[in-house]
Structures are given as C-alpha cells and as structure tokens.
Amino acid sequence: MAQEDARATGDADGRFDDLVAEFIGRDGVVPPGASAGFGNGSLRVDRRIFAMLVRGRLVVKLPAARVSELVDAGDGIRFDANKGTPMKEWLALDPTSGVDWTRLAEEAYRFVGRRSE
Numbered sequence: 001m002a003q004e005d006a007r008a009t010g011d012a013d014g015r016f017d018d019l020v021a022e023f024i025g026r027d028g029v030v031p032p033g034a035s036a037g038f039g040n041g042s043l044r045v046d047r048r049i050f051a052m053l054v055r056g057r058l059v060v061k062l063p064a065a066r067v068s069e070l071v072d073a074g075d076g077i078r079f080d081a082n083k084g085t086p087m088k089e090w091l092a093l094d095p096t097s098g099v100d101w102t103r104l105a106e107e108a109y110r111f112v113g114r115r116s117e
Contacts, residue, residue: 012095016053019043019101023051028113043105045113051105054079057092058101060108064088075099 023029023043030044032052042052051060059079062070067089070076076093078086093099 012053012056012058015101016058019051019058019105022102023105023109026109029109043109045109048112050108050112054092056095058104059090059092060104061089061112062091062104062108063111066107067091070099 020031020043024031026045028046030047032041032043042049044050049061051058053059057076067078070091070093071078074094075097076091076099078088079090079092080086091104093101093104
C-alpha cells in the first residue's frame, strides 16, 4: 500500500509496515519481531530503537531541538511511555500530520545510528 493511500485511510499499521519495508536491509537495522522483550515491535539500528508504532502513532527518536520544532508546529507530542513524564528526545507523530513518515524515520535512523548517509 502506498504511503499516501495508507495515510488517507488512517491505516497506521499499514503505514508502519511500509516504513519497515523501506528500512529492511539497511546497515545495522533490525526489523520488528526479530528480537524478544521490550521494543520487539520496533525498528532498531545497532540494537537501539529509532522508530515504533504506539497507539496508532509513529514514535521516533530525534534530537530534542527537532522534537520541539515538530511539537511547536503541531505535528505531534512528546512521547510519554505511560510514566507521566514526556521524553524530550521522543516524538509521537499525530496520525493526521502531513509529515512524511519515511523522512522522519530517516532522520531518526541517522540520529540513533549516528550515520551520515
């Protein structure tokens, strides 16, 4: 399913599946389900989570300043892992945001993996 089609139907699971397909095979990437325990449904690079789907939202790890920029633009909120404290380097993207999931995940992949590709 194309990302635009999935966004139009609100199919977060389908959009995340498309995103996973984009990153499989990249250097250091481990797809969802390849490991057990916390984060087994996430995309990881070098064993660290960079993107995951939580309650219908794409959640990505980005520099705190970038998260603030996206929150201020109304594109998402700081992710809270149900502990009552929003995390400064984690963004939960609003499902209706026009921000491209692949581009945002690419930023997260580079940030978490410290890659300059």
